[in-house]
Amino acid sequence: MNLHEYQGKSILKSFGVRIQEGKVANTPEEAVSAAKQLQEETGTGWWVVKAQIHAGGRGKGKIKGIDQNGVALAKSLDDVERISRNLLGNVLVTLQTGEKGKQVNKVLIAQDVYYPGESETSEFYMSVLLNRSTGRNMIMYSTEGGMDIETVAEETPELIFQEEIDPGVGLMPFQARKVAYNLGLSGNAFKEMVKFVTSLYNAYVGCDASMFEINPVLKTSDDKIMAVDSKVTLDGNSLFRHKDYAEMRDFSEEDPTEVEADKFHLNYVKLDGNVGCMVNGAGLAMATMDMIKLSGGEPANFLDVGGTANAERVENAFRIILQDENVKAILINIFGGIVRCDRVAQGVVDAYKNIGEIPVPIIVRLQGTNAAEAKEIIDNSGLKVQSAILLQEAADRVKEVLA
DSSP: OBOOHHHHHHHHHHTTOOBOOEEEESSHHHHHHHHHHHHHHHOOSSEEEEEOOSOSOTTTOEETTSOOBSEEEESSHHHHHHHHHHHTTSEEEOTTTOTTOEEOOOEEEEEOOOOOOSSOOEEEEEEEEEETTTTEEEEEEESOTTSOHHHHHHHOGGGEEEEEOOTTTOSOHHHHHHHHHHTTOOHHHHHHHHHHHHHHHHHHHHTTEEEEEEEEEEEOTTSOEEESOOEEEEOGGGGGGOHHHHTTOOGGGSOHHHHHHHHTTOEEEEOSSSEEEEESSHHHHHHHHHHHHHTTOOBOEEEEOOSOOOHHHHHHHHHHHHTOTTOOEEEEEEEESSSOHHHHHHHHHHHHHHHOOOSSOEEEEEEETTHHHHHHHHHTSOSSEEEESSHHHHHHHHHHHHO
């Protein structure tokens, strides 16, 4: 589950990570009020207005039809009001959103932390995530903060460091000191970074995150270390342990069809193709999409109905798939191991009748327990449903109906 910047920062702060303080606002008037409160609490005279959407590259992104970036510095309360008005309710386009962009419903009014002092400010990159090749958590960091980490990895990979964490003992003090040393810090900034890294890792583990990305981590002119930005992704499978985090989910940032599928406990991911897929089992779903691709089609979705592919689940899956106007055919591929194929076949027939006329061809491939009986049910249903035995046969029939 992805979080907004202000939500991620609230979690970081609760674990002792120093953050750039800010307040969220839904209207330009609330933004001005938030700026005044920040001024009283922190003494800041300038503010940073940040669009809150689930996408990176906001600082370089542009509002459609307006010369306004997704992150902007406000030097007065009038600037706060103007920038907020330009952002709220409008569509922000970044490299990660694509041309469609995302509507900005909230803005974060943050304190200006690039204030003058005795030393220069420095920006670093830092993330905590799982190294899937080793099965261990790792801290990835770089001196090149504020830049796209992909660009750094491509052009100057020697500037990216990694510190793997032994799950048996967790982050050791010497590892936190090593991070601070590799970032070229000394004195109080060194001590601050050690504390920052330790708290950041504790937050990552404590909230069952799958990724933390802080870009940039800032060393202020008075040698404080703080998170100026935050990209936090939580493990959805752990939310039953964190009811307060689950309430942070912003459904408006997610695909409406995927949200609806989640209500029916269907594993659904929308894709850009023209062949709807209904499969039981993630591995079989991936193989089915591969066969569709090899046969000249394009998968329109990933949809796993799970082990209990009864009439109700099949009907809900049909309705979800048919919401995609690009779908020109539907391929149902069920392996009857836990569930009997004849029950799935009857479920397909019942769901078809409940929905009414389905405007696209349906190819059903059922294999496993009672597969022969299932094929007979499909063939004798009188519905516009084609049955197949082999996956290749099913894929070929999809190719024929798309021709």
